[in-house]
Amino acid sequence: MKTIIEPFRIKSVEPIYFNTKEDRLHILEKAFYNPFLIHANDVLVDLLTDSGTSAMSSSQWAGIMQGDESYAGSPSFSNFEKAVKEITGFPIVIPTHQGRAAEKILFSLLGGKGKYFISNTLFDTTRANIEFSGAEGIDLLCEEGKHPATPAPFKGNINIEALKKTINEKGAENIPMVIITVTNNSGGGQPVSMQNIKEVSSVCRKNKIPFFIDACRFAENCYFIKLREKGFASKSVPEIANELFSYADGCTMSAKKDAFANIGGFLAMHNQQLAQQCRNLLIITEGFTTYGGLAGRDLEAIAIGLKEVMEEQYLQYRIRSIEYLTEKLSAAGVPVMQPAGGHAVYIDAKEFLPHIPVEQYPGQALVCALYAEGGVRSVEIGSLMFGKYDADRKLIPAQMELVRLAIPRRVYTQSHIDYVAEVIIDVFKKRNELKGLMITEEAPVLRHFTAQLNPVK
Missing domain, CATH: 3.90.1150.10 (Aspartate Aminotransferase, domain 1)
Incomplete structure (x- = not known):
């Protein structure tokens, strides 16, 4: 079909104020x-x-009404945690009030002078939190991503050879993390291929460097993989997402993007020791570990939105x-x-x-x-x-x-x-x-x- 049909009906509107x-x-x-x-x-x-500007669904609004505001152990957190675990496979889920709060916690713990964080392209708040810690952010975008007018299927990829070279030059012990942003926001919203993620994972594991995904637009990236990458056409978006996260050690996410929420985010990972440090800092800066600066209603809206975005x-x-x-x-x-x-x-x-x-x-x-x-x-x-x-x-x-x-x-x-x-x-x-x-x-x-x-x- 040539005409784009919105896959929803509108039941509430807000006015636009016209000016000259x-x-x-x-x-x-x-x-x-x-x-x-x-x-x-x-x-x-x-x-x-x-970010935070999406229209929430009737199911999300219904979830908001059911949000449980218990300070600790809220069932709304359990719903949120379950949704994140099903998508990412990470056993540890730490809620934050938005993505940059997750970044602040992570880079405060792992950053510092003489440290380098490598990425396909860091976005503004990510880079700011890295630099605020005293560390340096290094972008290693693939060559085709540097040319806006030149089409290529995965222009968000990291340059693998440049990654290996940078690790050799800086020393693996000085690189606390490699981060892949999906999709690559600063690089034109371009997707990252599964093959590129696998190769980055392999390089990181060989050098014992943690590998994280900045997952705020993970569903859009997974759909591009389904459309453009060989071997994925018959796979569902949840299946592709499961594989994508399986190559990483953890992720950060702003739920204000691909979860349709107006606020929220999270950290998820395998490393128990790092998670405990993150939780300690979370309690000081964000809130208790089962709400992390969010109301129970927000946790419910995110849990529902994470499922809706993969339709x-x-x-x-x-x-x-x-x-x-x-x-x-x-x-x-x-x-x-x-x-x-x-x-x-x-x-x-x-x-x-x-x-x-x-x-x-x-x-x-x-x-x-x-x-x-x-x-x-x-x-x-x-x-x-x-x-x-x-x-x-x-x-x-x-x-x-x-x-x-x-x-x-x-x-x-x-x-x-x-x-x-x-x-x-x-x-x-x-x-x-x-x-x-x-x-x-x-x-x-x-x-x-x-x-x-x-x-x-």
Whole structure:
């Protein structure tokens, strides 16, 4: 079928507040050209993130009403724990209030000066928690993943030869963990193949380095494996997920993505000693081990969402929806990541705005233009988010300058997506009029959340 049919019915709605372009230009100026600082009521279509922005199902809402709020030993935790164990096979499950809390606990224990964490591509909060511990994060994305316009089935893969070389150079004893993010968010939402995960597992076990999965979009990645990797077409998504996690020693997850929840996350693993250390820190920072900063109702919603996300009718709709917008933009000449990713469409801002140098943040300039033109909020994944400074305060740019349009799950209809395409294409037609931005104020860590910018004169 050519028409995308949403595999759900809508029984509750919330209003969108319309405004004019003149309004939005004033709003942008007041927000210092940073969409994170724009009030949600001033946004028409919000594609800033797919994290915590999903629409929950009637089953999840029913589960919320049944959530047990006991401080310790809640049956809602038992349901949550069972769901995670069935998917991952890990015997130890530690709830946290969201993914970055799991990262904070893990890297506080394993990080430190002189340590290196290796990944296909670390996302912003993961890298920040690693660096906050004093350690260094190293991205070893495969070569095809570095070229947005070049299609390849698994552009989220880690470079195996570079992994082996880095382990030899840094020393296995200085590498507390290798982390594979599925799908690779910073790399365009691209999937990682099962073969790549198996090879990483083999290298890690040979060198006695723990191997973890950042699993926030595990179901989307598993569906790509089913579609694109030989030998998996006849397997179910739960079967593929079981195999994927079987090669790892543990995982972190933000349940705000592929569990449709508005809050929540977890750590899961085999290592009893590490788990005990994590639980000790959890109790100090998050809460008791059977709620970890979450209400019982949230644990129920996550348990239900983890099962719903593996339904293939949903995943077919989800992946096809992203392809639809990618194809529409590509047909109009807009430079987008090829092939389409799992949760978002990524525009290559460097190709979209070649006249704006990286020092003037072309991705952020495009983000602001999309909001001004049509009230569409997106996020820059480039040198504002990942750029660093050298000793002379000169910008060390990110590997790619991308703009991510993250599609919340089960929230927008095809007409919303058609509108988004129209806005992007309209901006593309007058792209030569856009100007770069300069930072006027920034935080030392995760600056993109609160940075203030002004147009370059």
